[in-house]
Amino acid sequence: MRKSMFITVVLLVIASLILVACATPAAAPAPTSAPAAPKAASGKLRLGVYGQYLQQIEFKDIVTAYNKQNPNVQVEIIAIPGEEQAWNVIAQKIQLEAQQKKASWDVLLGPTPFIEPGALAKLGLVDPLDTLIPKSVWDDVYGGVLKEVKYTGDGKIYTFPWWSDVFGLIYRPSMLKEATGSENPPTNWDEILAANVKIKSKYGDKVYGFGMDWNWLHRSMLPIMGTMTDKLFTADGVINLDDPAAKKTLELMQKLYPSLPPSSAEALGSAKAFQSGALAMEIYWQAQVLRAIQAKQPEADVKMVGFPKGTRSSTLFWTLGAMIPKYSENKEAAVDFMLKGMLDPLAVEMSQPGNYKIVPFKSAQKKLQDSGKQTPWAPPLLALLDTSEPIPSNQYFLTVEQPIYKEEIEKMILQNQSVDATLKNMKERIAKGVAEVK
Amino acid sequence: MRISAQRPSSKPLDLLRAIWRGKAGYLFILPLLFFYTVFVLYPSARTIWMMFMRYEFLRPDRLQFIGLANIIEWAQDPRVWETFGVALKFTLMYVPASTLIALIVAILLDRVRRPSVASVFRTLYYFPVVLPAGMLYIAWQWIFDPTWGPLNHMLINVLHLPVPWTRWLGDPNTSLLSLVLMSVWRLMGATMILFLVGLNNIPQELNEAARIDGANEWQLLRHVTLPLLAPIFLVIMVLRLQVLGLIAEPLFMTEGGPVRSTMTYGLQAYYITFRDGNWRMGYGATWFVMLSIFSTLVAFLGWRWFRNRID
């Protein structure tokens, strides 16, 4: 009896040890040093794509189109369970792999310049693209986007831009007509406040006037403030709270708050109200037009125009793009895929109208326009792309500014903290946070 | 057994002899120790080591041994008490509510005579526990949605109840309560099962003996059932202590807001480690390790206290 028990225990330990031993992957080890670069890219390319994009875009078609131009590269699409909120998990994974001089992906498609590259460029875990991509291609990018993809720490480009989201005013003409007598959307903040009053008196609690996600810095304060000053950021790329526009923006937000749907604290809360026909106007990017239409709001009754004006015309935008990890095993193919695959006419046409996205290359937009495929909402947004300030790609926007902003704005809106106190707290706390990070 | 009490042996020899006599025990815990040491203790030891380092994830160049500086900073950090208070508030709402409901349900289920009926009910009550939590958080955000969520619709339009608040997760006064509500719903079944296991282990003769002695249901509960469930209460208490380190619910549903009303100790530690500034992993590790020490201490003392009372 004793023996059999003893043997069981020993076997268990041995079994687990064998499990460890057997687990060595059979795959041949990849060559660590890249062979002397031949001109034409070839070999295997592991293309990591965020799952959220894979769901809606036929990447296989893009790869097929790319292989028509260069059949020597075998593209393997790897789904990454990445989301905006999980960017730190991705950064950590890349960092851990880099310590072993490895990378799971040769090129990574899905990051947004102000989210992942801020951390990764600082750690030197992604490669700068300035010289890898020809200058003629960079010259073709809209000015605002070109500024956006540069990491403010060293001024180098780490993201190859692909599809942009641009803020504009999305509205329901029929509701505006019933409430204000005119289908035409308000063009500035005063008109929006006036329209809110009329919508409230017409619909009561059934339809809210104006929507935005008020506790996200880049979805409320930044785009509004951009319409009141041309000095949105300091030289360091930190939000310029000393500018009088900051105070004006906070005051405006206080006035807008009563018209917001009650769920607008959560991400896309206002978008959901708009999709349900309970909101007349909202400031969001194009995807929300598509969502409203897919939620069966009548297509003719969902319109988008440029962002409301303050003292000047401006908007906010961000661009989803591609990065090359430092330990990518096939950088030539990665660059080749960026230039030929991501900018293939097929991939450009997928952006508009189907996916409500903007390819931020001037020549691509010209081609869309010439072939009559450009959508009506695109030109007013494109007009703002060259002049607007992008969200800086740096190490403080998400890690210092956004959390402090969220907390202080909640105090102001939900707990009646005065505008002056809010501004003062934000200034002090952000200055301290930025100093710590430096 | 008494033969071993030989006088002239020295202390280390005694210990060796005791170890030899306990060899069966070591053999039994060997597999556990193997997995635990290699995959938990060793990496955890490195975490503890991080407490004494200035280790910032985004500034690897500043790695440096700084002794007790992290611990001193932790002791003086006002956020420790503030966020611990939030976690404690959550615990004080959640643990009694969920334990009491689970106990009542378990006692009721224990009285269902037909095993098949009891099994159906048990299955239904336990059901929410097995659902993947990550997706439930999203679903409950919809449920709490003030505009078209079913909760408000149910309470206001269908049941016509005078609801004093309607914003649930979006209101600093009710956000924590909303998380409690969801957690009670989600995990009540797990506590219920523990109680059921405990109830099943109570010998039927004891109950019958008490009934013959003229005890009514309440007395039976008070003097037979509850005392015999004592070990289960202990298990539940130890299990629920994990709530003090609550991260996932506020992280996915409220991000600690609005106005830090759901910023639990665990979430604050998580943000220090993985979101804020340079990701101060060394300092974040200090927060986590301190909580581990505290939780274990409470569990240990509770266990001692319980054991003394049972004996």
Added chain:
Amino acid sequence: MATISKTQIRASVLTRQIIFYAVLVLGAFLSLAPFLWLMGVAFRPIEEAYVVPMNLIPRHLTMENLQLVLDRFTRATSLVMLYRNSVIITGMTVFFVVTCTTLSGFAFSRLKFPGRDVIFWLVTIGMWMPLSTALPALYQMLSGFDLIDTLPGLILPYTGWHLALGNFIMRSAFSAIPKDLEDAATIDGAGTFRLFREIMFPLVSSSLVTVAIFTFVPVWGEYLLAFTFTSKVDAMPISIGIRLLNPGAGTGEWTFPVAATATLISFIPPMLIYFGLQKWFTKGLMEGALKF
């Protein structure tokens, strides 16, 4: 006594029974309600989903949301492979945890050896150890063993991190067994191993199932380790697949019924296993009851 007729007694017993079951049914309904509502959303046509207020019960039912989700899922990855991985990972982890903790629970509660309590509390402290901070060290170690992107690379750490709870439960289970039983067996001349295998082990089977389920649930849904340690589909578990279905803020084409359907799909595997295991679960409990 004579004043209370038999029918009256029967009536009062009946009323009690009705109230008793009414409470149980109401409770069961409450615990199912969010799930039922979610099902109502998943199978309703989109026209009925974006209305304020949204009806609790859909007027029409449709399968088109399911079709949409399946299309999207196949576009992203292989469903079958993910399921297979999850079953292996979770199954092996549960097996290891149950075996290790049954043995250790017995030792910690019934055997005496130097350092017993210290070791026990050292293991118990693991319940509050945050996995996320130990992640870098674990990664380096597994990478050294060449275990990244393999199934054992997840099974082994999962086992380690789920021992503490099982160990605690099993220790309590063994402690609950009356001392007389042990004494009787010892007098019969049973050694430690026979005592464990023939006397004690059958008595803790219900707790064993409890440990199995308590291990199964978190391992099935674990995300952080799975994400960091796997990137290829041949080692990735379904918990990652679930994440692939999450909506992103930047993308359109993601409506609420579609998201609800995706959620339901992610619920299917644990539901199947739960209802499949239900027999064992019940049997385990009943066996435990019969033995006393």
